[in-house]
Structure formats: structure tokens, C-alpha cells
Amino acid sequence: MTAGTVPGSPNEASKADLVHRQLKEEIELGELAPGTPLSELWLVERTGASRTPVREALRRLAAEGLVDLVPRQGARVSRVSLQSVRDLFDFRALLEPEAIRQATGAAAGDPAVRRSFTAMRTEFARIQRRAASPSRARDFYALADRFDWAVIGATRNEHLRRTIGELRPHTARLRNLSHVDPARVDVSLTEHLAICDALLRGDADTAAALTAGHLVDSVATIFRNLAATPAAGLDALT
CATH class of the missing domain: 1.10.10.10 (Winged helix-like DNA-binding domain superfamily/Winged helix DNA-binding domain)
Incomplete structure (x- = not known):
């Protein structure tokens, strides 16, 4: 000491x-x-x-x-395995569609929340128009992280907020371990824009369905990238 x-x-x-x-x-x-x-x-x-x-x-x-x-x-x-990745995204799929539903309601009832999501929608569109580059990918993931935290902050349920927040480091680690996929950045930008549009027009069902689809696409990309570029400490992904 x-x-x-x-x-x-x-x-x-x-x-x-x-x-x-x-x-x-x-x-x-x-x-x-x-x-x-x-x-x-x-x-x-x-x-x-x-x-x-x-x-x-x-x-x-x-x-x-x-x-x-x-x-x-x-x-x-801690090591990363096929099962741990599946478990993480299965759990997120139970939580995050409900969070986006609640955030949609918050945006409809609170002008400040709506302005925040509108501004992020504008930023997503601006990034989408840029040419592919490492800086574009970094800016997108930083904005996507801000968007996710804004959704978490807009939910009414304290336990839901805390639980989703606790999962964020695991999601970030998987993304960084599997490396940034330029093609996935383009797809994810389109997905985030669609989620923003549904949220801003007050369509909670569509926003939730799009969020669930985004999670399915994300985990598929992570599996593919981890399998293609195995790193030390990763358990078998087959």
C-alpha cells in the first residue's frame, strides 16, 4: 500500500x-x-x-x-464465445425495442427530446453523404453511441435504463474486436435513419421492429467478422 x-x-x-x-x-x-x-x-x-x-x-x-x-x-x-455473443444480443433484443418505444413516446411529448433526436437524424444524414473512410466510420459509431444513450435516457423505466447501460461496454468491445466493416457502416446508417424517422413521426411499432432488425443484422456481421479475423483469446465461433 x-x-x-x-x-x-x-x-x-x-x-x-x-x-x-x-x-x-x-x-x-x-x-x-x-x-x-x-x-x-x-x-x-x-x-x-x-x-x-x-x-x-x-x-x-x-x-x-x-x-x-x-x-x-x-x-x-473475459473471453468471447459464440454463446456469449448470442446471449448478449438475445438479451438486447428483449430490451431495446421496448426502450425505443418509450423514447418515441418521450419525443412526442417533450419538445427538447424531439429536438435532440431531430439533430441526430440530421447528423446521420450528413455522415451518410460522406465518402467511406476510417474517420467516417469513427464519426458514425460515436454518433450511434450518442443516439443509443439518448434512447436510454428517454425511457421511463429506471431498471430498463440501467440494464441497457450495463450492456453497452460488451457491445462496444465486440464491435472493436471484430473490426469496422465499411459495408456494415453504410447499412447501419440506413437503419439508424429509418429508426429516427419512425421515432420522429411517432410510430413506436415500426421503430421497435426496425431496432430488432438492426440487432439481427449487427450480430450476423459480428459473427462473420470474428470468424474471418480470429484474435487471441477468442473461443471457437463454430
Whole structure:
């Protein structure tokens, strides 16, 4: 432990937050690949934090499903399997169509919410008109992330908001592990524009159906890309 710190003190807690945030981001981006060992000593040297906040950060990541705590082996970045991908998208398919239904109602009743979604619809259209490039893909996924968080924020149900939010890091990690597919960017742009249009005209049923279809297309692309470019730590996808 660093001199002058007390276990459970605000200083230790803030260090745990920093370590947690850093590792979570690196896992989401794929910089820490599935199966990567996360020894406490390595993390202490790498982050400059003591063992106590490192252990707390690992416990949080394990609770979020991003790290496995293996008895007598220590921590490692959680692996990705065919079943885990299916489970994630099956769960999202239960939640996100309902979230878009509620967001559609919120946009109809709240001018500020409607303006926010209208502005994002305009941005999606602007990105769609650009030529394919890595920067276009990055801008699209950043905007899609903002759109998803706006939908989450517009839902009425606190449990629905929290649960969908907790799934976001897993979705981001899969996208980054499977690499950006330029063809998928074009399709996903069209899908997001259609979802925005249905939401803005108050058609909750169509918005929900389009969201469900978007999830089906997304998981198919992830399976295809992961199978074509296997990375260390990925379990068999067949």
C-alpha cells in the first residue's frame, strides 16, 4: 500500500475509480484482448496504484462481466464465445425495442427530446453523404453511441435504463474486436435513419421492429467478422 493511504479511504476509492476506468476502456477498445492475464503486480506497476485499488477495480470489472477471476490463477480479461455473443444480443433484443418505444413516446411529448433526436437524424444524414473512410466510420459509431444513450435516457423505466447501460461496454468491445466493416457502416446508417424517422413521426411499432432488425443484422456481421479475423483469446465461433 502507498504510504499515507488507508484502506477504504477516499484516496484509495478514487484510485480504484481511475484504474477501473482505464482498464474498462482498454478492454472495450480491444487493447486488452480476451484472455489477457491481469496480474496484480503488473497492474500496480502499470497504473501506479497500490494493490487495494487494483483489487477493487478488478472486482468491479468481474461484476460487469469484463474480467474473469480464476481460482489459483488470478484475473484475466473475459473471453468471447459464440454463446456469449448470442446471449448478449438475445438479451438486447428483449430490451431495446421496448426502450425505443418509450423514447418515441418521450419525443412526442417533450419538445427538447424531439429536438435532440431531430439533430441526430440530421447528423446521420450528413455522415451518410460522406465518402467511406476510417474517420467516417469513427464519426458514425460515436454518433450511434450518442443516439443509443439518448434512447436510454428517454425511457421511463429506471431498471430498463440501467440494464441497457450495463450492456453497452460488451457491445462496444465486440464491435472493436471484430473490426469496422465499411459495408456494415453504410447499412447501419440506413437503419439508424429509418429508426429516427419512425421515432420522429411517432410510430413506436415500426421503430421497435426496425431496432430488432438492426440487432439481427449487427450480430450476423459480428459473427462473420470474428470468424474471418480470429484474435487471441477468442473461443471457437463454430
